[in-house]
Amino acid sequence: MSAITYLEAIRLAQQKALQEDPRVFIYGQDIGGFGGAFKATKNLAKEFPGRVLDAPISEDAMVGLAIGAAVEGMRPIIEMQFADFSTCGFNQIVNQAATLHYRTGTSCPLVVRLPSGGTPGGGPFHSQSMEAIYAHYPGLIVMTPATVEDAYTMLLEAVALDDPVIFCEHKFLYYHLKADKLPDTVLPFGKARIARQGRDATVVAYSAMVHEALAAAEELTHDGYDIEVVDLRTVRPIDTDTILASVARTGRLLVVGEAWPWGGVAAEVIARVATEGFGLLDAPPQRLNAKETPVPYHPALWGTHRPTASSVANSLRQLLEL
Amino acid sequence: MLLICWELPYYKTMTLGKVSAFEGLPATKPSPEVTRENARRAYRIMLEARILEEKLAVLYRSGKIVGGVFLGRGQEALSVSLGIHLRRGDVYAPLIRDQAGRMAFGDTILDTLRTYLGSSLGSMRGRDGNIHRGRPSEGYHAMISHLGAMVSTVCGGLMAKRFRGETGAVGGTCIGEGGTSTGSFHEGMNLAGVEKLPIVVVVANNQFSYSTPNDRQFACSDLLARAEGYGVRGRRAVGNDLMDCLGVIGEAVSAARSGEGPQLVVADLLRLVGHGEHDDATYIPASMKESPLGKDCLDLARTTLLEKGWLTGEEADEWRKIVEKEVEETSSKVLREPVPDPSEEDWNAFSCLDSQQHLLHQGERQ
Numbered sequence: 001m002s003a004i005t006y007l008e009a010i011r012l013a014q015q016k017a018l019q020e021d022p023r024v025f026i027y028g029q030d031i032g033g034f035g036g037a038f039k040a041t042k043n044l045a046k047e048f049p050g051r052v053l054d055a056p057i058s059e060d061a062m063v064g065l066a067i068g069a070a071v072e073g074m075r076p077i078i079e080m081q082f083a084d085f086s087t088c089g090f091n092q093i094v095n096q097a098a099t100l101h102y103r104t105g106t107s108c109p110l111v112v113r114l115p116s117g118g119t120p121g122g123g124p125f126h127s128q129s130m131e132a133i134y135a136h137y138p139g140l141i142v143m144t145p146a147t148v149e150d151a152y153t154m155l156l157e158a159v160a161l162d163d164p165v166i167f168c169e170h171k172f173l174y175y176h177l178k179a180d181k182l183p184d185t186v187l188p189f190g191k192a193r194i195a196r197q198g199r200d201a202t203v204v205a206y207s208a209m210v211h212e213a214l215a216a217a218e219e220l221t222h223d224g225y226d227i228e229v230v231d232l233r234t235v236r237p238i239d240t241d242t243i244l245a246s247v248a249r250t251g252r253l254l255v256v257g258e259a260w261p262w263g264g265v266a267a268e269v270i271a272r273v274a275t276e277g278f279g280l281l282d283a284p285p286q287r288l289n290a291k292e293t294p295v296p297y298h299p300a301l302w303g304t305h306r307p308t309a310s311s312v313a314n315s316l317r318q319l320l321e322l
Numbered sequence: 323m324l325l326i327c328w329e330l331p332y333y334k335t336m337t338l339g340k341v342s343a344f345e346g347l348p349a350t351k352p353s354p355e356v357t358r359e360n361a362r363r364a365y366r367i368m369l370e371a372r373i374l375e376e377k378l379a380v381l382y383r384s385g386k387i388v389g390g391v392f393l394g395r396g397q398e399a400l401s402v403s404l405g406i407h408l409r410r411g412d413v414y415a416p417l418i419r420d421q422a423g424r425m426a427f428g429d430t431i432l433d434t435l436r437t438y439l440g441s442s443l444g445s446m447r448g449r450d451g452n453i454h455r456g457r458p459s460e461g462y463h464a465m466i467s468h469l470g471a472m473v474s475t476v477c478g479g480l481m482a483k484r485f486r487g488e489t490g491a492v493g494g495t496c497i498g499e500g501g502t503s504t505g506s507f508h509e510g511m512n513l514a515g516v517e518k519l520p521i522v523v524v525v526a527n528n529q530f531s532y533s534t535p536n537d538r539q540f541a542c543s544d545l546l547a548r549a550e551g552y553g554v555r556g557r558r559a560v561g562n563d564l565m566d567c568l569g570v571i572g573e574a575v576s577a578a579r580s581g582e583g584p585q586l587v588v589a590d591l592l593r594l595v596g597h598g599e600h601d602d603a604t605y606i607p608a609s610m611k612e613s614p615l616g617k618d619c620l621d622l623a624r625t626t627l628l629e630k631g632w633l634t635g636e637e638a639d640e641w642r643k644i645v646e647k648e649v650e651e652t653s654s655k656v657l658r659e660p661v662p663d664p665s666e667e668d669w670n671a672f673s674c675l676d677s678q679q680h681l682l683h684q685g686e687r688q
Contacts (some may be wrong), residue, residue, distance in 0.1 A: 025485060051485070056516055061474035061509035068413070068478020071458040074485060076478075091506065095477065098671070103450045106458040107673040138564050138671035162673040 005177035009148045010113075010169055011041050012182065013155035014077060018048045021075055024159060025051045027062055028079030037081050038115060039317075049255035059089030064206065066110040067097050075159050076110045082229035082250060083114035083168065097164040098139035105160040111155070116144075116168040117208055117258055118306055120299040127295035127302070129207070129259035134166040135236040138261075141165045141234040143163040146210035148179035150233055153186040160190070170208040177211075192239035194246065198228035203251035203312065204243055204269050208233040208258045220316055227316060235265045243269060244277045245302055254319050256307050259291035283322035288315045355572025357567050358632045364426070364564060365623050365633065366405050366641055368398040372620055373645045377653055378438055382599045385440050386441060386657065392453050396421030396594030397526055400559065400617035403428050403567035404494045404524050407575040413493040415463035415472035418453050419526065419593065420496050420530035427462060429455075433650050441659040448662035469501035473510025480519045492578045493521040494619035500531020500539055502548070510610070511586070515553040520565035522585045524571060526561060528587050528593040529615070532585035533605045546588040554584035561591025565626055592616050 018023045035042035045052040045308040055062045066076035080086045099107040118127035135142040145151040158165035205213040210231045217227035230246050237320050255266035266287035288307045375393045382391040389433035397419040405426030414427045437455040438446025446455050456464030476493035483491045514521045549556025574585035592615040596603035627633035
């Protein structure tokens with residue numbers, strides 16, 4: 001079997017969901033015969049006639065339709081063309097989908113796929129990371145897979161869950177990341193993964209930043225440090241126990257996120273460790289996020305705007321000297 | 323000024339001017355949708371809605387209802403006419419002034435009072451209140467406050483039925499003229515048109531969106547013209563004339579049910595109360611209240627039913643007494659019911675807590 005990319009894993013998960021569950025349908029812009037802007041639904045419209053449908057450019061109505069269908073027992077998957085455009089469907093996601101179960105006792109099982117994060121040349125409106133915004137709202141599960149295996153199993157899990165799931169799939173990982181085969185077993189959602197074991201400091205990351213953190217950890221082996229990397233996998237629910245256990249081992253914490261720092265996932269992780277594990281810390285917890293400007297267009301600016309292996313390594317060196 | 327100016331058969335009439343100059347319509351031939359039975363039932367429900375809402379206003383003024391009370395006084399004829407033509411298996415998303423339509427669809431005096439009074443025995447269990455109630459799993463959607471959002475939600479319910487190969491179901495939703503200004507309404511209507519869904523969208527043009535008059539709300543001469551833009555069929559109803567509303571909306575529902583695609587019904591009327599009970603609506607000019615628009619649909623319906631011999635004055639008076647008694651008794655009962663106890667509340671917004679308790683509990687323990 002040839003190597004499976006992160007993008008192909010997402011396509012295969014959707015294919016499997018469509019095959020196995022007649023309640024599943026996919027709705028989004030250009031996802032039918034065209035196969036989607038990134039080809040995440042390539043050939044699926046042909047394979048599953050009438051169940052992979054082109055939507056008008058109406059993010060609000062796309063999510064509204066998914067909510068109404070979910071209430072009637074379907075399992076819709078909505079593809080946003082870019083995570084950035086989900087702001088146009090924001091109201092339906094946070095005010096209708098997220099509140100429905102709490103208000104009425106009726107479940108709202110739907111998945112909103114957000115092609116997220118920056119790529120060179122993406123610019124301000126095709127690069128955003130929206131996980132913190134959605135994680136803010138009770139009632140939404142927010143997944144941020146960092147591996148091919150997780151992209152596949154977590155998307156299937158997202159479809160099976162009875163709650164609305166915001167599935168943040170990273171565009172930068174679409175083609176770069178490859179696996180030889182897809183897993184049969186699943187680490188349940190809500191459970192973080194120790195991506196690399198270490199004893200000197202913990203880096204908590206998710207999505208594409210897991211790979212920057214792993215590269216930084218590798219770099220620091222040359223300095224004689226052994227860095228632990230925790231991949232959150234889902235940012236809501238957030239696996240505080242695994243984070244605290246890691247900090248208990250290392251005594252030092254750096255949280256890395258591609259999104260902006262203000263009120264973000266990194267801030268949440270640090271708040272939890274500070275309130276529940278203050279005594280475990282040997283140094284003030286640190287975070288590294290994107291710079292606080294819109295995501296710039298030019299690759300030279302973009303490469304500095306987001307955390308990279310090099311900037312993560314620098315932050316780690318500072319943390320280790322504290 | 324009222325002009326007959328549209329040749330397409332589904333445009334009955336078209337008013338010109340930003341505030342429509344409603345002057346009443348000539349009698350049209352009776353619709354097969356208007357029968358003695360459904361007219362009587364509709365009137366009875368209108369009466370229930372009116373009397374129940376009068377009680378809600380009293381409870382609000384006496385401090386028993388917190389938040390707000392939003393009444394449909396003056397809009398009962400239009401509202402009931404959609405609810406009464408829907409049936410089990412249909413999808414219904416009422417809006418603010420649809421007490422009558424809700425009751426026609428199966429909502430009750432009891433659950434209305436429970437929701438307004440925050441009884442923990444009500445369908446919303448004190449988690450949401452007033453008009454934000456429903457039973458979505460039974461096709462009765464619980465509106466959110468963001469106007470226009472329910473159009474696409476109803477479309478989704480209808481798409482689900484289409485995916486399952488179920489035919490014959492209709493979706494119905496209502497909105498005010500102000501709500502038609504939202505992007506959400508536009509997206510939902512456009513989507514309904516693209517998918518040719520069996521949805522009936524009723525626009526109650528009550529001339530004021532809260533306090534904003536129509537000339538500050540939209541610039542088109544007639545909201546009905548929007549139907550053509552969405553590729554859906556448009557129909558006009560006289561908003562305070564029960565017979566006309568029953569006929570026009572009944573035909574719209576039948577058309578949708580028989581596969582003719584989305585239907586947009588626009589009706590002019592006047593709300594005879596403020597936006598909510600906190601609002602004295604001094605912005606509504608006296609001339610408008612005294613115009614045919616300001617005629618109370620409940621009075622008009624009673625007169626018409628009496629004239630047709632479909633109802634006697636004694637019956638109407640008897641109905642009123644029965645409903646008043648039921649509302650009073652139900653109100654007294656609900657006022658004695660338990661309110662939500664914060665210490666008993668599970669404070670959980672996730673549906674999958676039970677099946678994934680160990681995971682979510684771990685993550686969401688704060």
